[in-house]
Amino acid sequence: MNLHDSERVSGVLGSCGCIEVASPDEADIVVFMTCCVREKADTHLYGQVSAMVSAPVPPSGRRLVAIGGCIAQRDGENIRKHMKNVDVVFGTRAISSLPELLVGALEGNGKSVQADVSEDDPGFSSDLPSRRETPWHAWVPIMTGCNNFCSYCIVPYVRGRERDRVFEDIVDEVSRLREDGVREVCLLGQNVNSFGRQRYGSPRFAELLRAVGETGIERIRFTSSHPKDLSPETILAMAETPAVMPQLHLAVQSGSTRVLKAMNRHYSREDYLALTDQIKSAMPGIALSTDIIVGFPGETEEDFEQTLSLVKEVGFESAFTFIYSKRPGTPAAEIDDPTPREVIQERFDRLAELVAQQAFDANQVEFSRTVEALVEGVSKRDGDVLVGHSPKNKTVHFRAPEGVEPDSLIGKLVEVKVEEARTWYLRGPMVGEPR
Ligand code: SF4
Incomplete structure (x- = not known):
């Protein structure tokens, strides 16, 4: 759900003309989407937000920092009180208000703004x-x-x-x-x-x-x-x-x-x-x-x-x-x-x-079977290995056949003959044509 919320934040800001940059250091706006289901995520957030204070200033000369999601919903007031570098805090149902809140923060001369959303908010x-x-x-x-x-x-x-x-x-x-x-x-x-x-x-x-x-x-x-x-x-x-x-x-x-x-x-x-x-x-x-x-x-x-x-x-x-x-x-x-x-x-x-x-x-059980994989990208460990998931959601590794550009297979459905069945992945050659 948090991944999806991040895609919505990206979409909302994109529709206002924002573009993604490669690192937070280059960004005029940094949005942290948060989770409070476990304590560890809480601790990470506060460390990362504090680290933004010493990050290089972007070419525009001003960076806005926003915190959204579950922690923002739960700790809104506290965040505003204790984290002086946070400009915007928005709750779990306030993604649509983000552009307006960012403008409010820009015009508010350093005063942070917050949106909380009540139970009867009709937005989805x-x-x-x-x-x-x-x-x-x-x-x-x-x-x-x-x-x-x-x-x-x-x-x-x-x-x-x-x-x-x-x-x-x-x-x-x-x-x-x-x-x-x-x-x-x-x-x-x-x-x-x-x-x-x-x-x-x-x-x-x-x-x-x-x-x-x-x-x-x-x-x-x-x-x-x-x-x-x-x-x-x-x-x-x-x-x-x-x-x-x-x-x-x-x-x-x-x-x-x-x-x-x-x-x-x-x-x-x-x-x-x-x-x-x-x-x-x-x-x-x-x-x-x-x-x-x-x-x-x-x-x-x-x-x-x-x-x-x-x-x-x-x-x-x-x-x-x-x-x-x-x-x-x-x-x-x-x-x-x-x-x-x-x-x-x-x-x-x-x-x-x-x-x-x-x-x-x-x-x-999958050994020597042919499984279909939806190809998602290349392995982080080995750039020549493609990674996908089988219908049973098992991770599948394979190499692109000779003469086939690995990137051309991303997003395709391919058949892989399982020749190696490890604890967390299956591996083998691709067989047949991708579709
Ligand atoms: S209360 Fe939490 S763990 Fe229980 S069903 Fe709802 S989201 Fe899942």
């Missing part, structure tokens, strides 16, 4: 211009905000309650993107499965998936899915819509029903296992991935063992694993936890090892 950032980073892939927001209030999560406080986009607007946007040459869309929202509840009174995500599939777009992904809202209708729509990729990221967070209850997740271990069984029988071979928090306050060794056993039972092919990060203002932040840091770290390492082993095992 998706109606704003966007400057996509890639011509072949697009983020398409379908809803924003969250009503779930998981006890560790700051999102509902900074992104507000759920708000849906108009169904037809989303489908029209995907049709336009397809006409523009986009091959893959990712439908975005804090809780995509509940799309439609706020605007239409009941969820319409299954219907949306089918309608987006009918636009002719080649690949559809979506994130994030909450297990409690993933309905049988959606599972069926996924299975019956060929463009929906055979991959699902479904955050479980813990394998212990006791911890899930404390997290306010509204499902049990058994519910989650039953749900993933349904998914696997509707879409055999689907690649499941997840998010897991280690060290939630009060997590015992037994709770953690249940997480390990659930990871094995579901057979996740990858997982984002995190050590619990205390977010002030959330209910979980009030719970004291005597568990020593080393114990939590040791649990985290055991989980990471298991996830890596499962990722490796899952990739062996």
Whole structure:
């Protein structure tokens, strides 16, 4: 969602004549888009904004610094009080006001300006211009905000309650993107499965998936899915819509029903296992991935063992694993936890090892198969190696065939014969013609 917000910021400023420069040192305007889901991102932001004070002055002689996104929404007043080099602070729903705020800051002789946005703000950032980073892939927001209030999560406080986009607007946007040459869309929202509840009174995500599939777009992904809202209708729509990729990221967070209850997740271990069984029988071979928090306050060794056993039972092919990060203002932040840091770290390492082993095992299944990859660019480590993603969202590496300019393959769909299956990527020669 933050990546997408940054594209909207870029689009809004671009429509006012701004152009991108190669480094912040050259910029007349620097916009920091922020995230406060974890403590580390908070700390980084303050370091980076302070560093701008000593950055070289741009040729125009004046640099405006703006902070947007979740931290701006949460800490607006404090930022203005304590960070003297910040000119503009804008909340999560105030992207459209940015040009006006920048002009206000320029005219205000060094006085910073702030936009906060109330719950009933009718705007939706998706109606704003966007400057996509890639011509072949697009983020398409379908809803924003969250009503779930998981006890560790700051999102509902900074992104507000759920708000849906108009169904037809989303489908029209995907049709336009397809006409523009986009091959893959990712439908975005804090809780995509509940799309439609706020605007239409009941969820319409299954219907949306089918309608987006009918636009002719080649690949559809979506994130994030909450297990409690993933309905049988959606599972069926996924299975019956060929463009929906055979991959699902479904955050479980813990394998212990006791911890899930404390997290306010509204499902049990058994519910989650039953749900993933349904998914696997509707879409055999689907690649499941997840998010897991280690060290939630009060997590015992037994709770953690249940997480390990659930990871094995579901057979996740990858997982984002995190050590619990205390977010002030959330209910979980009030719970004291005597568990020593080393114990939590040791649990985290055991989980990471298991996830890596499962990722490796899952990739062996792809060995000697031919997989389709959407080519995204060249490898950061080796300029001759191209990188793409398979339908199951596995990273695929290959070299351009002799005589083919590597750049000409970016944005194309190619077939790769897997001759090497590592933990985090597949590798092999390209076969056939790109399309
Ligand atoms: S569903 Fe996701 S965004 Fe919403 S409160 Fe829970 S973790 Fe946060």
